[in-house]
Amino acid sequence: MFPRKGASEEEVLAELEEKTAEDLTFDSGRILGSMCTYPHPFARKVISLYIDRNLGDPGLHVGSQKIEEEAIQMLSNLLGLEKGYGNIVSGGTEANILAVRAFRNLADVEKPELILPRSAHFSFLKASEMLSVKLVWAELKEDYSVDVNDVERKITDNTIGIVGIAGTTGLGVVDDIPALSDLAIDYGLPLHVDAAFGGFVIPFAKELGYDLPDFDFRLKGVQSITIDPHKMGMVPIPAGGIIFRKKKFLEAISVPAPYLAGGKVWQATITGTRPGANALAVWAMIKHLGFEGYKEVVKGAMELSRWFAGELKKIPGVYLIREPMLNIVSFGTTNLEEVEEKLKRRGWGISAHRGYIRIVMMPHVRREHLEEFLRDLQEIITR
Ligand SMILES: Cc1ncc(COP(=O)(O)O)c(C=O)c1O
Known part of the structure; x- marks a missing residue:
């Protein structure tokens, strides 16, 4: 309903905070399947x-x-x-x-x-x-x-x-x-x-x-x-x-x-x-950032994706759809839908709508996030 009377900024902000608590945020490291990222502070x-x-x-x-x-x-x-x-x-x-x-x-x-x-x-x-x-x-x-x-x-x-x-x-x-x-x-x-x-x-x-x-x-x-x-x-x-x-x-x-x-x-x-x-x-x-600055960002993302692809291959029941060309790694698993559901329940921002799970190594994604993700994936699959 369109409110007749306005509320204070504090009240409105408090309501916003409460309502957006459901959102995943990029800086939490839980969003692994998006092509967007936390914007650069500058x-x-x-x-x-x-x-x-x-x-x-x-x-x-x-x-x-x-x-x-x-x-x-x-x-x-x-x-x-x-x-x-x-x-x-x-x-x-x-x-x-x-x-x-x-x-x-x-x-x-x-x-x-x-x-x-x-x-x-x-x-x-x-x-x-x-x-x-x-x-x-x-x-x-x-x-x-x-x-x-x-x-x-x-x-x-x-x-x-x-x-x-x-x-x-x-x-x-x-x-x-x-x-x-x-x-x-x-x-x-x-x-x-x-x-x-x-x-x-x-x-x-x-x-x-x-x-x-x-x-x-x-x-x-x-x-x-x-x-x-x-x-x-x-x-x-x-x-x-x-x-x-x-x-x-x-x-x-x-x-x-x-x-x-x-x-x-x-x-x-x-x-x-x-x-x-x-x-x-x-x-x-x-x-x-200039060319050199962006190159550094891409270097990190590409290296992370090669490492991540290698780690995925070590998990039985997990297979790469193809070797990554860029900083995107997509993989399938046995019982994919069930695995996806369980990963989501553990708070991971991923999707598997095309028959595979896509992980995008955006600048906000760090190795420790992926290590945690791999632990969860392994646990879900071997259970
Ligand atoms: C290859 C490609 N083209 C176009 C788009 C659409 O971009 P946007 O969501 O910014 O409209 C996307 C989004 O993921 C994409 O991956």
Whole structure:
């Protein structure tokens, strides 16, 4: 019920504390199955300083708009592009929807179809429904990467684009993006890479010596990339990123927003009013940590995932779905549902909806948390 009379701040805060007691928190170390994390303290500071900025009305917040633009350029550079076009958006879902929207708007076909791997994130289901684009699923190979031959078989005159994934949601698999890029070039189609998760992992992991496929704008067929700062970028939610190689993609999804203070303003995002503070936090975190800082974070996460995968293999009845490529380790067990239920009852934040349990080595996950988890898992399984 909407209260007629207000309560004191203390009363309201006390009620909030009581009601959120049920929440798991990232700093407790119990959340092992999320792609989000406890935001970096510096990013939190920036958010609190600039909480009022609205990038939906950039005429009012001219400086913030320039900072968003600089953030997009720094992300473009990370992804091998000198100058890119895009926005800091609400997350990977919005970024993927924008890419599909751009491909559809630029294609001259009546019944648009998008080819994407079976492992693609459900955000494409939303894009399909909203934009009336038919999804054509390409099968996966034994290693859970997309079968590029199957992608080629599914290309028709109605195809508006291809999607490849650099860090799948379930297993952290990086598709053979170089082969997809070649295919896209051969057929004159745009390739979108969903690196919502992998975008803030792969560039650093590669420099650390991990053998991972190229996935970014260095490949000429790649026309757009989703990269989410609110995942491994450690920026508070919401902070996703969409970057296009060419201006024409952004123009294809821009609508005039005439009543705003900036006069001739164009908006390409789904959201109108949108948080400037989060875009500023993206910029600030990149400046603050730099390539070397993020590399350190990724180093820890990758090493932890290799160690964890090794420990899992020692438990009878537990098997890895595949060797980890990134900092995601997914495993199955006998009586999976029962094991999942028991782990949850012990307060672990995990999920097993695809027939396996996914553990994501986010920056808040430490070895001692995983050791405790392994003890619980072993106990449950051997009982
Ligand atoms: C590969 C991939 N793409 C897109 C998304 C959607 O991101 P968001 O939840 O930020 O909208 C996710 C989320 O887990 C993802 O793993």
